[in-house]
Amino acid sequence: KVLTSPSDGPIMAALKQLLHDCFHSLMEAEGFKEQGNAFYVKKDYAEAFNYYTKAIDMCPKNPSYYGNRAATLMMLYRYREALEDSQQAVRLDSTFMKGHLREGKCHLSLGNAMAAKRCFQRVLELESDNSQAQQELKNAESILEYERMAEIGFEKRDFRMVVFCMDRALDLSSACHRFKILKSECLALLGQYPEAQSVASDILRMDSTNADALYVRGLCLYYEDCIDKAVQFFVQALRMAPDHDKARLACRNAKALKAKKEEGNKAFKDGNYESAYELYSDALTIDPNNIKTNAKLYCNRATVGSKLKKLDQAIEDCTKAIKLDEIYVKAYLRRAQCYMETEQYDEAVRDYEKVYQTEKTKEHKHLLKNAQLELKKSKRKDYYKVLGVDKNATEDEIKKAYRKRALLHHPDRHSSASPEEQKEEEKKFKEVGEAFSVLSDPKKKSRYDSGQDLEDDGMNMGDFDANNIFKAFFGGPGGFSFEASGPGNFFFQFG
Incomplete structure (x- = not known):
C-alpha cells in the first residue's frame, strides 16, 4: 500500500498515487486471471474467456494473459482469434514458449503448416528437448507431405487419393477451409454429391462469401444436371472473387x-x-x-x-x-x-x-x-424361317412355300448325294414338314405364335414323320414320284 505524508510535494504525491493505481490494477488483473483459470479448469471456456479479457483490459502488456485467452479460444474452436492473441503474446515476449506453441497449433489447425513449422522450430531453439514441439513439428511435416501428395493426385485426376490425403490432413488441421474445399471438390468430381454439398454448405454457414465453397456448391448442382441453379452459384462466386478461374470455366461450360x-x-x-x-x-x-x-x-x-x-x-x-x-x-x-x-x-x-x-x-x-x-x-425352331415366309403369311402363301421347300429337300431328290448331304437334306425335309404341320393348323399356329409348348397338344416332334405330311399334301401313295431322266437329273410326275 502506498502512503503519502504532508511533507510530500505534488510530484511525489502524484508518483505515489500512480504506483498505487498500477499495483491495484495488477492485483485486480491477477484476480481476473485466477478466476479465468478456475473456469478453464471447469471447462467453462466462455466464462474463462470473459475473465481473461478483463485481465487484459486491466493489464494489456502481460503476454501470459494473451496466452491464456488464446488457449481458451482454441478450446472454443475460434482459431483465428486465438492466433491473434498468440502472436500478440510473443510480440510482448519473444521467449514466451507457450505463446510460440499456441501460435504454431493455431497455424496447424488452420492448415498453414509452413508457418506452424517455423513456430515449433522457434520453440526448439529455446528448449531443444521440448517433446510437444517435436511432435507438433512432425505433424506439420506430415501435413506438408499430404498436401504434396494431394497436388500430384489432383493433376493425375486421382480424386480418391486427394480425398484420402485431405482426410488425413484434416485430422490435424480440423479448421482448414482450404482442405475441406479441396476434399469437397474431389467428392463432387467422384459423383458423391450429397457429401460434397454438405462440406461446402458447412463452410458457407460460417462464411457466406467464401468463393471456393460457392463454386463447389454450384459444381454439385451442375453435375446433378441442375444447370440453371448451378450458374447462379458460379456467378455469385465470381462476384466474390472475379479471378476465380474454375468458377469461370464451369459457368461457361454450364451455359x-x-x-x-x-x-x-x-x-x-x-x-x-x-x-x-x-x-x-x-x-x-x-x-x-x-x-x-x-x-x-x-x-x-x-x-x-x-x-x-x-x-x-x-x-x-x-x-x-x-x-x-x-x-x-x-x-x-x-x-x-x-x-x-x-x-x-x-x-x-x-x-x-x-x-x-x-x-x-x-x-x-x-x-x-x-x-x-x-x-x-x-430358342425354338423358327418355322417361318424354315418355310421362308413372313410371320403374317396367308394360308395360301404357307402352302406354296411348303410345296417349294418340300420338293427341294425331299430325300429321293438327293439319292445320289453323299451320305452326309443326304442326312442334311433329310433333316431339312423333316423341318419343312414340322413347320407346315404347325403353321397350316390354326390352333397350333396360334399356340406357336403365343410361345406356348406344342407338346401340350400331344405333338411330339421327336417322333414326327415328314413323309406322312408330304403324302397327304401331294395326294397320298402313288400320287407323286421322282423319276430319273439322266444322272443327277430329276423331274416330278403326278398321278
Whole structure:
C-alpha cells in the first residue's frame, strides 16, 4: 500500500498515487486471471474467456494473459482469434514458449503448416528437448507431405487419393477451409454429391462469401444436371472473387452445355434426326466430367440413333449412359428396346429385369414378360424361317412355300448325294414338314405364335414323320414320284 505524508510535494504525491493505481490494477488483473483459470479448469471456456479479457483490459502488456485467452479460444474452436492473441503474446515476449506453441497449433489447425513449422522450430531453439514441439513439428511435416501428395493426385485426376490425403490432413488441421474445399471438390468430381454439398454448405454457414465453397456448391448442382441453379452459384462466386478461374470455366461450360442440349432437343422434336444426332454429339465434347448430363445426352443420342435405324450405335450409346449412371432406368429401357429389335432377347430380358427390380410397375412387368416370351420363342425352331415366309403369311402363301421347300429337300431328290448331304437334306425335309404341320393348323399356329409348348397338344416332334405330311399334301401313295431322266437329273410326275 502506498502512503503519502504532508511533507510530500505534488510530484511525489502524484508518483505515489500512480504506483498505487498500477499495483491495484495488477492485483485486480491477477484476480481476473485466477478466476479465468478456475473456469478453464471447469471447462467453462466462455466464462474463462470473459475473465481473461478483463485481465487484459486491466493489464494489456502481460503476454501470459494473451496466452491464456488464446488457449481458451482454441478450446472454443475460434482459431483465428486465438492466433491473434498468440502472436500478440510473443510480440510482448519473444521467449514466451507457450505463446510460440499456441501460435504454431493455431497455424496447424488452420492448415498453414509452413508457418506452424517455423513456430515449433522457434520453440526448439529455446528448449531443444521440448517433446510437444517435436511432435507438433512432425505433424506439420506430415501435413506438408499430404498436401504434396494431394497436388500430384489432383493433376493425375486421382480424386480418391486427394480425398484420402485431405482426410488425413484434416485430422490435424480440423479448421482448414482450404482442405475441406479441396476434399469437397474431389467428392463432387467422384459423383458423391450429397457429401460434397454438405462440406461446402458447412463452410458457407460460417462464411457466406467464401468463393471456393460457392463454386463447389454450384459444381454439385451442375453435375446433378441442375444447370440453371448451378450458374447462379458460379456467378455469385465470381462476384466474390472475379479471378476465380474454375468458377469461370464451369459457368461457361454450364451455359454451353445447356444451349447445345436444348438445340438437340428442338431438332429432335422437329423430326430433324440427323441434326439432333450431331448436336448431341457436340454437347458430349463440352465437359467429360459432367457424368449425369452426359448420361442423358448419350441416351438422347441413342433415341435418335434408333430412329435412324442405327441400332448397334444406339445400343452402344445406352451402354455408355449406363456406365455413367448405373441406375438410369430410361437408358436400360432404350437399350432393351433396341435389343428386342435386333432379336437379342437374352440381353433384352436382362435389361428389363434390371428395370423391374428398380421400378416395379405394371408397364415394366409387361415389357419383361414380353421379352421373356420372345426369348422362349427364339430358342425354338423358327418355322417361318424354315418355310421362308413372313410371320403374317396367308394360308395360301404357307402352302406354296411348303410345296417349294418340300420338293427341294425331299430325300429321293438327293439319292445320289453323299451320305452326309443326304442326312442334311433329310433333316431339312423333316423341318419343312414340322413347320407346315404347325403353321397350316390354326390352333397350333396360334399356340406357336403365343410361345406356348406344342407338346401340350400331344405333338411330339421327336417322333414326327415328314413323309406322312408330304403324302397327304401331294395326294397320298402313288400320287407323286421322282423319276430319273439322266444322272443327277430329276423331274416330278403326278398321278
